[in-house]
Amino acid sequence: MVWTMSTESPKSLGLSPTPGDAGAARTKRSKTKTLTPALRNSVPGLSSLNGSDGGSLEQWESLRQKTMRRGGPASAETVFGKAAKSGSVYRWGIAVAKSGPCDPVTQTISRLACGGLLAKIKKSPEFDLVAETQTFIDSMESTNVFDVLTATQVVTWAAALPELCRELAPELSWRLVTSLRQLHEAVVARANVTSAAHLILAGELGLTLAWRLADVPSCLLLRKPAVAAMTAWCEQSENSVADAVAGAVHARAVLASVVRCESLMQVTAKQKFKKVHIRAADVLATWVAALTVRKGGSVFSSATRKDAMDDLIDGGLFDRAVTYDSDTLEPAIAAVLGESQTGGRLAWEVSLPESMWHEPDAKLAVMLPEWDVQKSRVCLDYSGENVAIEIFSGRTKVIDGQWQTMIELDGDEQQPTGPWTEICEYSDDDVHYIEMEQPWTGGLLLQRQIMLVREDRCILAADAVVPTDQAIREASGAPSSQVIRYMSRLPMAESIAADPEPETREVFLSDGRRAAMVLPISACEWRVGPTAATLKSSEDGHLVFTSEGKGRLYSPLWIDCSQRRFKRKRTWRQLTVVDELRLCRNDEAVGYRIQVGSEQWMVYRTLGQPRTRSVLGKHLIADFFASRFDLTYGDHDALVTVDDSEPGSSE
Structure with missing residues (x-):
């Protein structure tokens, strides 16, 4: 949607200057652009400015003066409370979305939006409000697609209209108002009600214009469609929240829009949030809490606590988010920020939310052993060709970035041919488990398992390379x-270095002190002797895990995040898997035992046809099985079982 602007006289606006105003009108025309008749006619009537059949520049000037004086039926401080101080309410979530501090223009306009005076705002010497306004309008009129950041920027400019009207020439301020009006109407017409852009531009933008331009009848009429847009977004919260959390970093900015909409609905439409609004806000706020890291930033974002301080201050976004369910959100947010600890108590004892959050439509998962930041956590975004992964060992981020994979088949490099899809998910008091797969050339599937053993603070990160069903049929078994x-x-986080053991193949991840221990359990434990798998670090800060096999291949890494076990004796072994007194080949099924001190775990994975097999004294017919093994009694405490009827089966 491109809107053409021209430099015609004010008469082309339907604004007929009085004879005494002719000179002034010509002066204004020489400095600013005015609207074409096509643009004027596409808006529901310039005449609606005063509710009559005609309009004039003088009448717009009258309304502009009212806007400058009143700025709407209530001040920003009245609407948003403490959050209006220094404009922070319009910077909520921006730093996280930008992975850094807010830019100077956003800082300035957000302060204007909350009643700040341009003359008193500290700004860069190069800041030119007229030029920035024209640039903003041009960019708004020349695009059809608005992401969350751009949409929030639009709302912030709309909220700043009273001060902008004071500083800008009448024709430029009217051009800004008209462009904002047209954008709102265009988004409403698209009716993509579950998108974050629809919430912000059809909902919040309409409420903001109705608030700030309450003296303009055509803007005041935006209240009803704006409330309808906001309500429609909430009514379809299952899809709306999935869109909001996709990519993780925009979730806070979307929640910020929901919070502002609540305040604006009360001021402009005299309506309070209903259950449907609160329910959607509660789910989104819990997602924001789950995505938050101890220093106040977010997963997959480089924003620091200082950058995101607007979210964290007294009366900030987190304080407002808590109100949607104070019993669960207050302890959850306090726990992830490190302000309190759950002390190992069960979730129901402190009313905490569930500790695994997975949105298949957004392809985003957060796996927390507990909400306490002292524990480990895993975050996955599998919406791209490579899985983005963050692993925290306690408060220390040890893995951060794109998990890259390379596969060769008989020496020929293969490539992925489709997206990742989730095929199995499981969560209980013992583990969080997710399995996904991606098709590759050569008739292959790459199946990826992530299992977090909650109490033990251990993580299994494993890949299986198996043939597709079609390839199996063509091979006739x-x-x-x-x-x-x-x-x-696997990309190591910034400031993390690999510290390999000299005689064995495990690698410690350290930031000055050891934070995690990585065991390549399919590799030979000792560095001397042959091995089909290796684990090394690269010069560019990656853990490089390689393995080789025939037909099918399983490549697991065991990551121990409990520092109390680092100094204990440890070992791991590949186990014998038996099928009716016959030893299974590695392309049929594999099993591994991991021991650190007196604690032991077992992992079993079927790669071929699921059958009844025995491993470490356990008889199984399962695609995947993991257990905690008690050496004293010789029995298994099952952690998770994926049987052949589950979608996680490779057959």
Whole structure:
């Protein structure tokens, strides 16, 4: 949608200057652009400015003066309370979305939006309000697609209209108002009610114009469609929240819009949030809490606590978010920010939300052993070709970035041919587990498992390379002799260095002190002797895990995040898997035992046809099985079982 602007006289606006105003009108025309008749006619009537059949520049000037004096039926401080101080309410979530501090223009306009005076705002010497306004209008009129950041920027400019009217020439201020009006109407017409842009531009923008331009009848009429847009977004919260949390970093800015809409609805439409609004806000606020890291930033964002301080201050976004369910959100937010600890208590004892949050439509998962930041956590975004992953060991981020994978089949490099899809999810008091798969060339599937053992603070990160169903049918069940070479690159977080053991193959991740221990459990434990798998660090800050096999391949890493176990003796072994007294090949099924001190775990994975098999004294017919093994009694405490009827099966 491109809106053409021209430099015609005010008469083309339908604004007929009086004879005494002719000179002034010509002066204004020489400095600012005015609206074409096509643009004027596309808006529901310039005449609606005063409710009559005609309009004039003098009449717009009268309304502009009222806007400057009143700024709406209530001040920003009255509407938003403490959050209006220094304009912080319009900067909520911006730093996280930008992965850094707010830019100077956003800082300035957000202060104007909350009643700040341009002359008193500290700004860069290069700041030119007229030029910035024209640039903003041009960018707004030349795009059809608005992301959350751009949409929030639009709302902030709309909220700043009283001060902008004071500083800008009448024709430029009217051009800004008209462009904002047209954008609102265009978004309402699209009716994509579950998108975050619809919430912000159809809902909040309409409420903001009705608030700030309450003396303009056509803007005051935006209250009803704006409230309807906001309500429609909330009524379809299952899809709306999925759109809001996609990519993780925009969730706070969307929640900020919801919070502002609540205040604006009360001021402009005299309506309070109903259950449907509160329910959607509660779910989104809990997602924001789950995505928050101890220093106040967010997963997959580089914003620091200082950058995101507007969200955290007294009366900020988190304080407002808590109101949607204070019993659960207050302890959850306090726990993730490190302000309190859950002390190992069960979630119901402190009314905490669930500790695994997974949105399949957004392809985003957050796995918390507890809400306490002292524990480990795993965050996954599998919406791209590579899985973005963050792993925290306590308060320390040890893995951060794109998990890259390379596969060769008989020496030929293969490529992914489709997106990641979730095929199995499970969560209980013992583990959080998610499995996903991605199709590759060569008739292959890459199946990825992430399992967080909650109490033990251990993580299994494993890839299985298996043939597709079609490839299996074409092979008529015969074992494949094709050689698979696999390599994955896990990015270490900034300031994390690899500290390999000199004699064995485990690698510690350290930021001055050891934070996590990575065991390549499919590799030979000792560095001497042959091995089909290796784990090394690269010069560019990655853990590089390689393995090789025929037909099918399983490549697991065991990550221990409990520092109390780091000095204990440890070992791991590949186990013998038996099928009717026959030893299974590695392309049929594999099992591994991990021992650190007196604690032991077992992992079993079927790669071929699921059958009844025995491993470490356990008889199984399962695609995947993990347990905590009690050496004293010789029994298994099952953690998770994925049987062959589950979608996680490779057959």
